[in-house]
Structures are given as C-alpha cells and as structure tokens.
Amino acid sequence: MARKTGSHSDITGPKVRAAAERLFARHGYAAVSMRQIAAEVGVQAGALYLYTPDKQSLLAGLMRDHLEALIASWKAQTPASHPHDRLRQFVHFHIGYHIDRPDAVFIAYMELRNLEPDRFAEIEALRRSYEAELEAILRDGQAAGVFELADPRLASMALIAMLTGVTNWYREGGRLSRAEVEELYADMALKSVGRAA
Amino acid sequence: MARKTGSHSDITGPKVRAAAERLFARHGYAAVSMRQIAAEVGVQAGALYLYTPDKQSLLAGLMRDHLEALIASWKAQTPASHPHDRLRQFVHFHIGYHIDRPDAVFIAYMELRNLEPDRFAEIEALRRSYEAELEAILRDGQAAGVFELADPRLASMALIAMLTGVTNWYREGGRLSRAEVEELYADMALKSVGRAA
DNA sequence: GTCTATACAGGGATAGAC
C-alpha cells in the first residue's frame, strides 16, 4: 500500500481544475469563491495557490485548454473531400464535441468578459481560428458552386450560433438521441447554405 | 426654474435601472457591486434601496420588463397571412428588436442562473412563451405544406439560437447594414426549413 | 430623498508552522 500522505500535486491539480470548471459553469466565474472550489476538492483555500497563481489564471487555463483541444480534435479528423460532406462532418463533430463537454463550452463562451485584455485577446484568437475552419468550408463550397452564399462570414457566424445553441436544451436521455439531433441540425445547416427551395 | 433639490424618485428610479442594465451586461451580474451602480447614478449605495428591495430584484425586474416588452411588441405586429411571409416577418422583427437592445438581451439570456428558483421559473416561462410563437409559425407552415420539417420544436430552437447570435457580432456602422443582415438571416432561415436543395 | 456612517459577512490572497 502506498502511504496515505505525501505528494499529491499530480492528482490535486486536475481535481482543482475539474472542480473549478464545474462550479464556474454552474454559478458563473464571479459568483464562485476560491473557498468553494477548495471545499469541493477537499483542501483549504490557501492550498489552491499551489496550483494557480490566481483565480483568473485558473479561468483562462480552462478556456485555453478547451479551445486548443477543440481545434486539435477537429484537425485530427480525416477531411471529407466534398464541401457538402465536409460541412456535414463539421456539424456532427461540433455538436458531438460540445454535447460531451457542456461545462467547458459554457465557460468558454460566457466568461470571456471576465478576462483582462491580454488574456481576452488570446482566447478570442483561438475562438476565431476555430470559426475560420467553418468559414473555409463555406468558401470552398461556394467556389465549387455547391453552396449558394451571399456572405460566407455571416453564414459561418449564423451556423456556429445555431449549432452551439444545442447545448442550451439537449439532455441525455431526452426525446431525441444524439444521432438524431446531429442529423437534424446537419440537414438544416446544409439546406440553409443551399439553393433557395 | 424648478428647484434643484427635492423629490427625484421619478427620475432616479429609471437611472438606477439603466445603470444596472449597462453594468450587468458589460461585467455580469455577480461581478457588479451596488456601489458601482450607485456611482454611475451619482448617489450613495444605500440610496439604491429606495428603488429596489435588493440586488436580485433589480436583475429580475430588468429581465421581466424586457421579455414582456418583447412579447407585447411581437404581438402588436400585424400578422402576415402566409407562413412563409410570417417567418420572414419574425426574423426581421427578432433581429431588429435584439440589435436595438443588446444589453437587455444579453442579460435575459445569460443571467438566468443568478435567479432563485421562483424567479427563474417566472422568467423562463416568459422566454418559452416567446419561443412558442416561432414554433407556432413553423407548425402552421408544416401543416400547410410550405415547410419541410422533421421536428418543429428542434427547428425553432435552432433558429432562435441562430438569430439571437447576431447580437454577438453585429456592430452599427460595420460592413453590413441592419437591413442586409436581416435579409441574409431571413434567407438562411427560410431555406433551412424548406425543401432540400 | 439622500446622505454619512457602519454593521457584518465574505472575498482573494499571503505568511509561516508543521
């Protein structure tokens, strides 16, 4: 048996981050205290400062890690060759990824205003680089004559908002399965950038 | 000339609400203090309690007033007779109304979690009754054979999210005019519920 | 109606013992 006391930085660090993520998502960054986070982890408030220089760094770290993992995960997908299939692939990926990480998603989209300018710019750049992936798909499809788009930038904003909104209402075990939800959104997305009905 | 001192409750009350709306939207409810609001208005913190019993009532009041005005304003529109035109009318109304009130919109969608259960239920009911207006349009269009919809409830969620997202990026005097934005969103919305291209 | 003054709880963060 390993001894009960000793170094725990390799386990406590992730626990701190997990607790912060859950609490920030549930109550909002500003409404959560370091003491609450500490209580969730089972340590005293002062001990948190072994794992983060301050509260805001904890928030920024969660956001950065989430967005970097999101982008890396998308780029790891084998790209479908036709814009039509590629868009469908994006919809499935985006919804699936977001449904699985509601807390991280919520924080990354809602707590931006609690970052100081430098950190805000960094996180915002990550977010825009992800959005640019969708915009590229739309532009490719437009160039190939597959999509009918008056404005690819606006269309990418509209679609991202539509897709991300799924996290506001989707519940595991609800009326619609994940696969059904993904299919229905993909159908709407594809129709919205196609030729007028 | 009217005297400089005396009763100001008829003017200070609205100023308190306006300041709270601006600050809550900018920094988040939890991050804004009563002292900050008071400073914006030009009174002491204690004086705010002449206009609200507490901070949360101030928030709930802003939300309720916004949603009630939104719903009343939509119901005051002369309904277009065909589902197709009615949906287009909804898109124009929704975007126009939301672009004009970014602060109120932001608060009503983001600060729900800061309400206690009773107030949450009240505000949430208002929000759902507004969403039901869109869902009704979609169902009517489906029944009339104008729209092709696998699931009107999901489609209404998807469209509301898409439309409301415009407040995240639209800026007065930007690349696209209001009218252009409304048109482009209306086109996408109509295509998304139409027949597959 | 607004003010000053203040009560009292809780915030983030640090120091130093163990």
Next chain:
DNA sequence: GTCTATCCCTGTATAGAC
C-alpha cells in the same frame, strides 16, 4: 503539500441624521 491564521478589501444591506 497542506494547514491555520490572518491581512485587507469589497460585498450587501441597514440606521439614523439632515
């Protein structure tokens, strides 16, 4: 690595003078 203890600030809200 975690603890207790604590600093100092800020939070909401109230009391009582004017």
